[in-house]
Amino acid sequence: SAVISQKPSRDICQRGTSLTIQCQVDSQVTMMFWYRQQPGQSLTLIATANQGSEATYESGFVIDKFPISRPNLTFSTLTVSNMSPEDSSIYLCSVRAGSYNEQFFGPGTRLTVL
């Protein structure tokens, strides 16, 4: 298994500003994932982050809006840039671990943009 922590747990931000979310894992992992969960919705994959290479973004998500860093095998950051109220969501960090590549999730960062 993997234990994942995220900071901050929640934040309230003003329109036009940026927020960086940190994700720390208790073991080394090859791939880290960033998801968005809008209110009452399922999870949408934003991007996959490999250590030492650029993140791979899903359709509808771009690097300018959601820059990601992956400086080592236990840490990643996601920045939500130039925020608007539509960015209000829970942002979840996730990794694969275990014998069957189970997906483990952090507690999430609850973002509200005013």
Add this chain to the structure above:
Amino acid sequence: GDSVTQMEGPVTLSEEAFLTINCTYTATGYPSLFWYVQYPGEGLQLLLKATKADDKGSNKGFEATYRKETTSFHLEKGSVQVSDSAVYFCALTGGGYQKVTFGTGTKLQVIP
């Protein structure tokens, strides 16, 4: 592409009632199947998994059987408790580093 379809919620049950949340999937090959649970204000936790046909995953009184012939992975519990109130997500992955595909989630509310 792969997809997961869950029954729509919310589902409201009285304590000690029997729970079934339906989940069906479409996928190529032989995916692994998962149920995740999200308690209010928290992230997702893996509840149970099954990696091949006829496998039964179980945890905390919940069970689900991988039925390849009906492409289903229904979640069941014999007697729900108030503490089971949460959102339940069915998911699949083709294995390796393939993406995980999630259902839309089913909200369960258990009343005393």
